[in-house]
Amino acid sequence: MKIWTASPSIVLPTPVLSEFLILVGKDAPAYLEKLSGMRNILIKPFDEVAAIELAAIEVEDRSRGSKRGGSASPWAKLRFDRQIVAIAKTNGARRIYSDDEDVIGFASKIGIEAISTWQLPLPAAKQIDLEL
Numbered sequence: 001m002k003i004w005t006a007s008p009s010i011v012l013p014t015p016v017l018s019e020f021l022i023l024v025g026k027d028a029p030a031y032l033e034k035l036s037g038m039r040n041i042l043i044k045p046f047d048e049v050a051a052i053e054l055a056a057i058e059v060e061d062r063s064r065g066s067k068r069g070g071s072a073s074p075w076a077k078l079r080f081d082r083q084i085v086a087i088a089k090t091n092g093a094r095r096i097y098s099d100d101e102d103v104i105g106f107a108s109k110i111g112i113e114a115i116s117t118w119q120l121p122l123p124a125a126k127q128i129d130l131e132l
Helices: 014-036 048-063 075-090 101-109
Strands: 010-013 041-044 095-097 113-115
Touching: 010 014, 010 075, 014 041, 014 075, 048 075, 075 095, 075 101, 095 101, 101 113
Parallel strands: 010 041, 095 113
Antiparallel strands: none
16 A cells, blocks of 8 residues: 655655765764655655566566666666666656666666756746845
């Protein structure tokens, strides 16, 4: 059973959470507390359903002759990236925001829209007064 809020939600896969917590370093506990209190952020693990999805993705790539799915990245990175995509798919994600070419490629392959940060609209410019 999946529980969704009335507003749009953001699925934060645990492998991504791990990368983020490493990035923020000693401030990780404060960020984790803030994230955990946000109803529209859903922290989702790499669970049994995601593992089955990941296996299906890899079996499909191997049947096409390339377990790497055409990527030249190291195998450990590909596993990590595929976990992220499998978690997204099994939690009903319609799009993934990433600048990682492997994540974008894997997501697109299984029908999830992938958007890079450079594709996001810029916020409206604000006019400010300058005192000269």
